[in-house]
Amino acid sequence: MQITFGHTARKDSWWVRPLLVFVGLSSFIGYATWAAFQGEHYSVGPYLSPFYSPEIFGSSPHSWFGPKPTWWPLILPFSPALLILWAPGGMRFTCYYYRGAYYKSFWADPIACTVSEPRKTYRGENSFPLIMQNIHRYFMYLAVIFVILLAYDAYKALWFINPTTGESTLGLGVGTFVLAINATLLGGYTFGCHSFRHLVGGIKDQLSKSPVHKKLYNCSSCLNKRHMNWAWASLFWVMFSDVYVRLCSMGIWTDFRFF
Numbered sequence: 001m002q003i004t005f006g007h008t009a010r011k012d013s014w015w016v017r018p019l020l021v022f023v024g025l026s027s028f029i030g031y032a033t034w035a036a037f038q039g040e041h042y043s044v045g046p047y048l049s050p051f052y053s054p055e056i057f058g059s060s061p062h063s064w065f066g067p068k069p070t071w072w073p074l075i076l077p078f079s080p081a082l083l084i085l086w087a088p089g090g091m092r093f094t095c096y097y098y099r100g101a102y103y104k105s106f107w108a109d110p111i112a113c114t115v116s117e118p119r120k121t122y123r124g125e126n127s128f129p130l131i132m133q134n135i136h137r138y139f140m141y142l143a144v145i146f147v148i149l150l151a152y153d154a155y156k157a158l159w160f161i162n163p164t165t166g167e168s169t170l171g172l173g174v175g176t177f178v179l180a181i182n183a184t185l186l187g188g189y190t191f192g193c194h195s196f197r198h199l200v201g202g203i204k205d206q207l208s209k210s211p212v213h214k215k216l217y218n219c220s221s222c223l224n225k226r227h228m229n230w231a232w233a234s235l236f237w238v239m240f241s242d243v244y245v246r247l248c249s250m251g252i253w254t255d256f257r258f259f
Contacts, residue, residue, distance in 0.1 A: 008115040018112060022105040025098075028235055032085070035242050039079035042242070044249040046157045047175040049242040050182055054149050055080045091143040094136035096194050097231050137195040144196070147187045154180040160257075172258040175244060182241045185234035192223025192230055 008014065035042075035051050042049040043060035055062045057069055058080035068078045092098055103109045110117045157179045160171040190196065201217025204210050223230065247253040 004116065008112070010112075010114060014112040014115060018105040018108075021101050024232070024235075025102060025105065028239055031239055031242075032089075035246070036081035036085050037077060037079055038246075039077070039081070041246045041249040042080070044245055045161070045173075045175075045255070046159055047179060047245045047248065047255070048153050048156075049245040050150055050153070050179070050186075050238050051085060051242045052081045053146075053153050054084060056083050087139065087142040088146055090139040091136075091190070092231075092235070094133045094139055095231065096136070097227050099133060137199075140190070140193055140195040140199075143186075143190045143193075147183065147190050150179070150183040150186060154183045173255045175248065175255045178241050178244050182234075182237050185230065185237050188223050189227070189230040189234040191220055192225075192227050193220075194224065194227075196220055197224055 032051065035049075040059075042052040042058075043055075043062055048055060048060070048062045052058065052060075053062075054064060056064050057067065057072075059067055063080070072078050104111050108118050154176065157176040158170055158172065159168045160173075161167070162169050197217060197220040200220055201207055201210070201213040204213050207214045207217060244253070248255050
């Protein structure tokens with residue numbers, strides 16, 4: 001008897017979860033790709049979209065080294081986001097949780113428990129592109145740096161230029177909260193990562209003999225218990241953060257200032 005793809009004895013709505021994951025991840029990938037190639041409306045006042053942070057080269061006041069470099073190939077579109085998004089994107093793509101999510105939803109490998117797959121063989125992670133999963137820990141190192149930079153962006157979002165005096169003054173706007181929440185969610189996702197937990201404590205043979213490592217390991221383990229929640233919350237909030245900054249920059253939304 002030949003078993004076809006999707007064959008199962010399950011009576012529940014097993015297809016709902018992989019479908020929602022497919023729609024959710026596809027929506028994020030589609031928007032992030034579009035936003036990354038825009039190269040404009042990614043900054044307004046002290047706010048910088050997390051898709052463009054750090055802005056190594058660019059036209060906004062947040063740029064580290066000025067405008068587009070002269071060495072950039074003319075045949076390639078330029079956007080500050082294209083220089084940095086590969087790092088947090090690599091963290092997400094190789095994440096242990098997301099592997100299970102998109103293996104099921106995109107590659108049906110398998111699409112759900114006790115549901116037949118569309119293939120008869122299993123290639124594992126020994127060939128391209130899945131072999132790239134083995135460098136997850138290195139993307140994690142970069143992700144920690146990005147969390148620190150995004151936390152600094154949230155701090156900078158507290159300082160507004162006075163249009164009269166031109167001086168930087170302390171303030172608080174809705175965008176400040178948006179960027180602060182973004183850094184918090186990304187921190188919860190990154191510091192609860194399995195690789196980070198191994199880095200701070202898992203490498204020890206006897207964790208109880210290293211109090212500092214044990215404390216860090218316990219904190220990371222606490223975050224790791226809700227790793228899926230951190231992953232999804234941070235994914236959509238970073239997208240919302242870009243939407244917020246973009247619409248404020250375009251004049252469609254007005255950033256409310258508390259003071």
